[in-house]
Amino acid sequence: MSQGSSVFRSPAYGWVIVVLAALAMVATLPGRTHGLGMITERLLNDTSLQFDRQTFGYFNFWGTLIGASFCFPAGWMLDRYGIRLTLPLVVGSLGLVVIAMTRTTSLFQFAILITLTRGLGQSALSVVSISMIGKWFRSNLPLATGVYSLLVSVGFASAFFWGRGQSEIDWRTQWQQLGVILLLGLTPIFAIFVRSAPEDEQPESPTDRHSNELDFSLSEAMATPAFWMIGFATSFYALVSSGVSLFNESLLDERGFEKTALYDLGMMTTGIGLASNLLTGWLATRVRITSLAAIAMSLLAAALLGLPFISTYPGLVTYAVAMGWAGGMVTVLFFTVWARLFGQAHLGRIQGMAQMMTVFASALGPVVLAEVKARTGTYLPAIVLLGCVATVLAVTMAVVPLPQRKSELLANPCLEPNAAT
Numbered sequence: 003m004s005q006g007s008s009v010f011r012s013p014a015y016g017w018v019i020v021v022l023a024a025l026a027m028v029a030t031l032p033g034r035t036h037g038l039g040m041i042t043e044r045l046l047n048d049t050s051l052q053f054d055r056q057t058f059g060y061f062n063f064w065g066t067l068i069g070a071s072f073c074f075p076a077g078w079m080l081d082r083y084g085i086r087l088t089l090p091l092v093v094g095s096l097g098l099v100v101i102a103m104t105r106t107t108s109l110f111q112f113a114i115l116i117t118l119t120r121g122l123g124q125s126a127l128s129v130v131s132i133s134m135i136g137k138w139f140r141s142n143l144p145l146a147t148g149v150y151s152l153l154v155s156v157g158f159a160s161a162f163f164w165g166r167g168q169s170e171i172d173w174r175t176q177w178q179q180l181g182v183i184l185l186l187g188l189t190p191i192f193a194i195f196v197r198s199a200p201e202d203e204q205p206e207s208p209t210d211r212h213s214n215e216l217d218f219s220l221s222e223a224m225a226t227p228a229f230w231m232i233g234f235a236t237s238f239y240a241l242v243s244s245g246v247s248l249f250n251e252s253l254l255d256e257r258g259f260e261k262t263a264l265y266d267l268g269m270m271t272t273g274i275g276l277a278s279n280l281l282t283g284w285l286a287t288r289v290r291i292t293s294l295a296a297i298a299m300s301l302l303a304a305a306l307l308g309l310p311f312i313s314t315y316p317g318l319v320t321y322a323v324a325m326g327w328a329g330g331m332v333t334v335l336f337f338t339v340w341a342r343l344f345g346q347a348h349l350g351r352i353q354g355m356a357q358m359m360t361v362f363a364s365a366l367g368p369v370v371l372a373e374v375k376a377r378t379g380t381y382l383p384a385i386v387l388l389g390c391v392a393t394v395l396a397v398t399m400a401v402v403p404l405p406q407r408k409s410e411l412l413a414n415p416c417l418e419p420n421a422a423t
Contacts (some may be wrong), residue, residue: 032122148283217345278330
């Protein structure tokens with residue numbers, strides 16, 4: 003084996019994978035609600051497309067719903083062919099679709115392309131990015147996830163900064179630049195430097211087989227209350243985040259803020275999320291994971307129920323702190339929990355199912371807010387209702403039982419092989 007090959011297969015190379023995985027998550031931007039949120043108002047004013055806010059909301063809903071089906075083939079490809087093949091294929095395809103999106107004037111073509119950006123970006127690429135960490139790390143998974151989440155937050159904060167600088171140009175020009183970056187910039191980088199986890203490329207040892215016996219299959223994971231409750235809580239956050247992100251400019255205008263508040267809020271919540279990522283990554287090694295989820299839901303509830311009373315910049319900062327901290331916690335928990343509770347052997351499929359749940363929820367968010375706005379003239383009834391649901395989830399998450407079979411492995415770290423250190 004060559005020295006270069008040994009470096010790529012070394013467990014220590016997992017930390018390079020952390021950086022690449024974070025870069026891959028940031029690359030989902032054009033398929034995510036907060037990415038589309040940067041160009042929503044310009045899209046609605048595009049005379050060559052000519053559709054209203056509700057139509058756009060339904061495009062997002064069906065595009066996201068159909069795009070959720072991409073989670074399953076992405077998870078299957080990860081488990082079957084590994085990261086090295088799957089990641090460049092998905093990123094390159096997303097880049098082509100984003101470029102094609104800038105050249106359409108047909109609503110039918112636009113609907114298909116936005117569905118593909120959702121499927122390849124929000125669904126498939128997210129599954130690949132998150133699973134990269136779970137497949138490379140066992141004993142250091144919370145630490146790796148904390149670092150990964152920090153890098154993702156920095157990446158998305160940079161994207162918001164870039165988006166603010168591009169806010170006055172035509173949306174097609176901005177999206178063209180983004181597509182070229184994905185296709186000609188990131189795809190070659192991933193093709194050269196990404197490697198599948200060492201245990202995916204080596205014969206199983208007896209210890210590996212024992213570890214895999216403790217790992218859950220998808221059906222076994224879905225038979226546990228923890229899978230559904232944690233999945234529902236993280237999906238609910240996705241619903242709130244997608245709805246608020248897509249219509250943030252309009253929502254903040256309703257509360258009396260200028261257009262620049264959209265970018266201030268995005269940078270504040272992302273920056274606050276950095277501290278939340280690190281602290282949650284550290285706490286995840288010491289505190290019951292469902293207790294952390296309960297705290298996250300409590301913060302989300304406080305942010306939503308307090309939003310109707312916000313009309314000043316200090317109030318906006320308070321809202322940003324609560325939303326940013328809750329979002330940072332949910333991010334780390336979602337990235338950590340599936341591998342930690344259910345193991346690595348079938349992580350692609352389990353992560354795919356969990357991601358599909360969040361994608362379904364994120365599809366509903368914009369529709370709920372758009373419908374409430376259209377019927378009542380304000381977003382606030384929806385915001386208050388979502389705050390009440392978050393309160394109920396906070397109480398429920400505090401008492402949900404964790405799966406018992408995996409706890410045997412967690413209680414005996416010496417059984418954990420191939421952990422990147």
